[in-house]
Amino acid sequence: MATTEIYRYLCVSQQQVALDPEGYLVTLDDWTPDVARAIAAEEHLTLSEEHWEIINVLRDFYQRFEQAPAMRPLVKAVGKALGDEKGRSIHLMRLFPGSPAKLAARIAGLPKPTHCL
Incomplete structure (x- = not known):
């Protein structure tokens, strides 16, 4: 172990x-x-309703696939769950600056996404 x-x-x-x-x-x-x-x-972030939407998508993704998504699958999952407007890299970068997949996963209590440096 x-x-x-x-x-x-x-x-x-x-x-x-x-x-x-x-x-x-x-x-x-x-x-x-x-x-x-x-x-x-x-990280100097105050979580808004938009942040929580993404966090919930991430936690649901993890429950289904047992891994935190890297950026491309995250964008796809958010788009599918919340619509094309929110399923854009620029939207995620505005909410979770730097590396959205890593930062959002950390805040959502998930492991570091695979294939993220």
Whole structure:
């Protein structure tokens, strides 16, 4: 059984949530909406309804396929779930600056997407 290195803990609602060196949850079951807000706050993001739509699409994708999507599958999944206007890279980059697939997955409490540097 592989072990994940714990880099630090995030204190959320008086609980310690372990993060790996890249800021992803060590234990996916530790995720709650409050954990998502705390991770987003570290990135200077306040989660809006639009963010939550994407987070919910990501969590649904993970439940179905047991992996977090890289950018191209994320765009496709968001487009299918929320419509073409929201299923665009530019929309995702506006909500999750930098690397939308990685940042959104981290906030959604999912592992790092495969094929993401």
